[in-house]
Amino acid sequence: MRTIRKRKAFTLIELLVVIAIIAILVSLLLPAVQQAREAARRTQCKNNLHQLGLACMNYESSFSRLPAAVYLVGVQGGTMNNIGEGAYDCPTGTETGNIHMWAEMLLPFLDQQAVYDTINFSVPMGFGTINGGPVSIPGVMSYTVGQNFPAISNSVIPPFICPSTPRSGNTAIYLNDWWVSSISGSQFYNAGGVSDYMAPDIGGGLHMGRSSDTMIDADQGRNEGLKLQQVIDGLSNTILLVETADRGNQWSMGQFISPSSQSGQTDSNGNPALGGGVWNDWQMGVNIVRAITPGSTFQTGRQNGQCTVNCNNQWNIFSFHAGTANVLLGDGSVRALSQNINAFTVYNLLCINDKNVVGDY
Numbered sequence: 001m002r003t004i005r006k007r008k009a010f011t012l013i014e015l016l017v018v019i020a021i022i023a024i025l026v027s028l029l030l031p032a033v034q035q036a037r038e039a040a041r042r043t044q045c046k047n048n049l050h051q052l053g054l055a056c057m058n059y060e061s062s063f064s065r066l067p068a069a070v071y072l073v074g075v076q077g078g079t080m081n082n083i084g085e086g087a088y089d090c091p092t093g094t095e096t097g098n099i100h101m102w103a104e105m106l107l108p109f110l111d112q113q114a115v116y117d118t119i120n121f122s123v124p125m126g127f128g129t130i131n132g133g134p135v136s137i138p139g140v141m142s143y144t145v146g147q148n149f150p151a152i153s154n155s156v157i158p159p160f161i162c163p164s165t166p167r168s169g170n171t172a173i174y175l176n177d178w179w180v181s182s183i184s185g186s187q188f189y190n191a192g193g194v195s196d197y198m199a200p201d202i203g204g205g206l207h208m209g210r211s212s213d214t215m216i217d218a219d220q221g222r223n224e225g226l227k228l229q230q231v232i233d234g235l236s237n238t239i240l241l242v243e244t245a246d247r248g249n250q251w252s253m254g255q256f257i258s259p260s261s262q263s264g265q266t267d268s269n270g271n272p273a274l275g276g277g278v279w280n281d282w283q284m285g286v287n288i289v290r291a292i293t294p295g296s297t298f299q300t301g302r303q304n305g306q307c308t309v310n311c312n313n314q315w316n317i318f319s320f321h322a323g324t325a326n327v328l329l330g331d332g333s334v335r336a337l338s339q340n341i342n343a344f345t346v347y348n349l350l351c352i353n354d355k356n357v358v359g360d361y
Helices: 012-063 102-110 113-118 149-153 177-184 343-350
Strands: 070-072 099-101 171-175 189-193 239-243 250-252 255-257 324-329 334-338
Touching (some): 012 102, 012 334, 099 102, 102 113, 113 149
């Protein structure tokens, strides 16, 4: 007699249990994977700043000075009333308002000599239209020649990009209405690879890349950045560069904030933008770090407070790393600043000769 064997199989309930167990394991694993990925991105961000620090030191070895934060190339006798005013507070002439910045000077030391060679230092770094062309601001500065728009607008410089910053692409075009256009009615665009790093200031104070007495003194292209011996407080106690992620848009407490109600500015895709989001924008060398109240936005103003890290990317040192932001010190080391750091400690780190003792932070 032939024996009939019964085939074994999962019941529906057993299958559902297995699926539920797998789902639980995946849900437990995903946060660990995300944390590992962010740790890798944070490490890459630190490596970027290390590379920028090395470029600064190589620049200093070549020219006996650090690169200045911003320059008015060729202007003789030009004065500055405050940050950002070089574009409209200089003697009239063909070279008035010829603004360039620290990131351009570092290109040859970042294996970007080809990009550096495309820059025309006899005209400003900027464009008169969204598609290029010379800068022209009636009564202030007017040029007949512009930068090489295709070369500059497509120039992505990897060391300037923090991988933790959420963005859809690595190039952008921004209208600098906040400074130049707002005072003249003219259009002034910056285009190029995005940047998440800035040379900061505290408003009239001194720091590594820029000081109140050597801010814009670069006639005939002469470099007037600081000499290392001018850093009285010590290189390890002085900030050189900071993270200010995605300054072409406004973020507050990790949330995207549209600045359109304040200025109506948009980028080439119609998205709200404040300018300062690309490596060749001079605003990345003149913006002030302010202590604000957490949650303040560009519209609500820079309210008095203690927050100098990760509260708003228009006024703060800012990153998309949870609880911290990276800074480059003058000795080439990189530190992660806690978002709870005391504002006066940050100010002490931004000054080169306040002679205040910087404790543990």
